[in-house]
Amino acid sequence: xxxxxxxxxxxxxxxxxxxxxxxxxxxxxxxxxxxxxxxxxxxxxxxxxxxxxxxxxxxxxxxxxxxxxxxxxxxxxxxxxxxxxxxxxxxxxxxxxxxxxxxxxxxxxxxxxxxxxxxxxxxxxxxxxxxxxxxxxxxxxxxxxxxxxxxxxxxxxxxxxxxxxxxxxxxxxxxxxxxxxx
Ligand code: FES
Ligand code: FES
Numbered sequence: 001x002x003x004x005x006x007x008x009x010x011x012x013x014x015x016x017x018x019x020x021x022x023x024x025x026x027x028x029x030x031x032x033x034x035x036x037x038x039x040x041x042x043x044x045x046x047x048x049x050x051x052x053x054x055x056x057x058x059x060x061x062x063x064x065x066x067x068x069x070x071x072x073x074x075x076x077x078x079x080x081x082x083x084x085x086x087x088x089x090x091x092x093x094x095x096x097x098x099x100x101x102x103x104x105x106x107x108x109x110x111x112x113x114x115x116x117x118x119x120x121x122x123x124x125x126x127x128x129x130x131x132x133x134x135x136x137x138x139x140x141x142x143x144x145x146x147x148x149x150x151x152x153x154x155x156x157x158x159x160x161x162x163x164x165x166x167x168x169x170x171x172x173x174x175x176x177x178x179x180x181x182x
Contacts, residue, residue, distance in 0.1 A: 029092035033057070034101045042088045048074070049083035052098060059099035059128045063157075070156030073129035074098050080136040080155075097135070099128035107135045110173040119161075120169035126158040134170045142178055146171060 028041045033052075042051045049072045052060045063071035065084045072084040075097040101108055111131050114120070121127045130153065137144060137152045144152070149170055150163075158166060 027089045029089060031091045031093060032095045034096070034098060040088055040091075044087075044089060046088045047084055048076075048081075048086040048088045048091055048096075051088040052083065057098050057100055061125055061128055063125065068157070069126070069129070070133060071126050071129040073132045073156065075132055075136050078136065078139065080133045097132065099131055105135060105139075107138045107173070107177060108132075110176045111135065111138070111170065114169040114173040114176070115166075118165050118169040118172060120165040122160040126156060126161075129156050130158070130166055130170075134173070138170070138174055138177060142174070144174070149174070 025044055026041055027044050028039065030037065030039050032038065040051060049060055049062055049065075052058075052074070053062070060074055060083055061071035062084060063069040065072075067082045067085045070082065072082055073080050074083045075081070076086070076091060077094050078097075097105075099108070103109075104112065108131060111134050115127065115131070120130075133152065133156055137149065141148065146167075150167055153163065153167060153170065
């Protein structure tokens, strides 16, 4: 993918925050996004979240843009990261997973269904971040205790649904994925 132009949709005012960058201040590199090889051309200071959204992968949300809310969570080489705090160039040569993954992994598929069944979203702004955080958890720690699941989910914020339905949904997905062994 090519980060061709300065982003103008997210910040108003006479200048976007990348507008002082000269064209030759751009980095070019390759990575894999949702199993697809991708070529990125982006300003050196462009965040991973901005680069993804600029290319239409808007399932990755931007909330606080300072690492607090977790709405921008994606998986980088299988590990949940805050894409608002990660430079796009740091993903060079890496494997990236976002909520747009198609077909979804078995964890993402189970989580999507459980979020729907347990009413784990209202406005949905936080949902993609919670889903990717939970995908990473259920893959790395399939036998995580409910206390551990709660602890991991506490990394992200939801301002309208509340944590209980989200916790219930992740535990339900875990039950499904482990065949009810927990
Ligand atoms: S937008 Fe990245 S943590 Fe809030
Ligand atoms: S569903 Fe609205 S912020 Fe979480």
